[in-house]
Amino acid sequence: MKNIELKEINHYYGKEQVLHDINISIKEGEFFTLLGPSGCGKTTILRIIGGFIKPLSGSIYVDDKDITNLEPEYRNMGTVFQNYALFPNMTVEENVAYGLKIKKLPKKVIAQKCDKYLELAGMKDYRKKRIDELSGGQQQRVAIARALVIEPTMLLLDEPMSNLDVALRVKMREEIREIQQKIGITTLFITHDQQEALAISDKIAVMDKGRVLQIGTPMEVYKNPVNDFVANFVGTSNCIEKKDYANFGLEKEEKPYIYKRPEEMVLLQNTNESGFIKVKIENKKFLGPIIEYTVCNNGKKYEVTELNRLNNSDKFKIGDMGYLGVLQGE
Structure with a gap:
């Protein structure tokens, strides 16, 4: 059964159409990446799935249930934003526990879940630290733990590594993939970095100007690009014309x-x-x-x-x- 499905999604900002007939199916447990340049509509799709934006037309389904008009709090999506959106006046533990307290779960359950996901994110020893005492990579781990602690249907990651240096980006993308595989959560990952997409994805959707140009495994997209844009955005390609065969x-x-x-x-x-x-x-x-x-x-x-x-x-x-x-x- 498909876990998440977007059907004929169209959206405008003012008079500008930013999404054109988006059709995407993401299987349960899949690590699915939207790859494309800035302004191509990747984050808009993520925000539509999360319920932060309602599309002008089209539908979103979770296990065949239409969630298009549900508010974010009823979608059970865990989101890690580009700037992490952590509360600076709270400790690591308080940040992670925030979503559970909103749900008014028992204190014992909150403590158990916080322990579990702080351990999973490698941040258990930092639970009493304030956010401004953490490095960028540590803040990212806290954001991931906070998103996962509510045990969401899907994890949404909006370019979470864009603020990290190159070496840390590589380390963190491997950690994110490891965590995702451990718990088997369906994940949507947004990036403009082709190496990130190729390294950690089960499936990649390459986007440009509000359209999905190609969907496939990293190998399929890399070996069989459908057009010039995909061929040269996902790596570099030589186009050989029939007259030169x-x-x-x-x-x-x-x-x-x-x-x-x-x-x-x-x-x-x-x-x-x-x-x-x-x-x-x-x-x-x-x-x-x-x-x-x-x-x-x-x-x-x-x-x-x-x-x-x-x-x-x-x-x-x-x-x-x-x-x-x-x-x-x-």
Whole structure:
């Protein structure tokens, strides 16, 4: 049974349409990510699911029950906002307990649930600390514990790592995924970071200008992008047109164009084999474990990524000529 389903959701801010016919199904226990640039409508969808915005048209279902007109307090959604929205005048424990006190649960039950979710978030030892005494990562853990303690139907995460530095972002995304898998909660994650989306999602919906362009597993979206936007927003791609198929030995392809990732390209110094075109090395970036090349053939540029195998780091210099091909087969 589908846990969450959005059907034909449309929404406007003033005269501007910000969502166009959104249809999304999120299965129970799934980690589902909305990925797209700023202003594409990701957060609007999250707020519609949470009940903070009512869509102009369309419906939201939880286990086939229409919740479109329910107020947020009756939806049982746990939300972690971009700025965490913690109460600075409360301790960690008081923040986590807040939602349970609103529900007027017994003190013993509140204490037990707080213990459980503070432990899960790794914040039990900080329960008496004030929010302003915590680091950004610790505040995020408190926000997650507060969202989970009410044992919601769904966890909504609105770019929760945007305020963290790069190293901490990687650590926290792994912790979020670990917590989600431990309790099996259905999760909607909002991000503009393609690496985050690829690393932790079960499913990804790529969005642009208020539309969902493609939904699939990270591998499906990465290997089979449906258009130029997806191909270049989720990684980098080389678009090869049908008129160039013979040059690359791709005569069996039937589509008018195909996308090949930089790691699917082969760059050789010399070859007598067919399926290669002569190119000039226009740019080279040494990035430690990988080497990135930009090469050019008759004004058309291609991106190539190679593993740094130590013996190939000096294979090409900028201005050198080489031969470009495409990896064949799966």
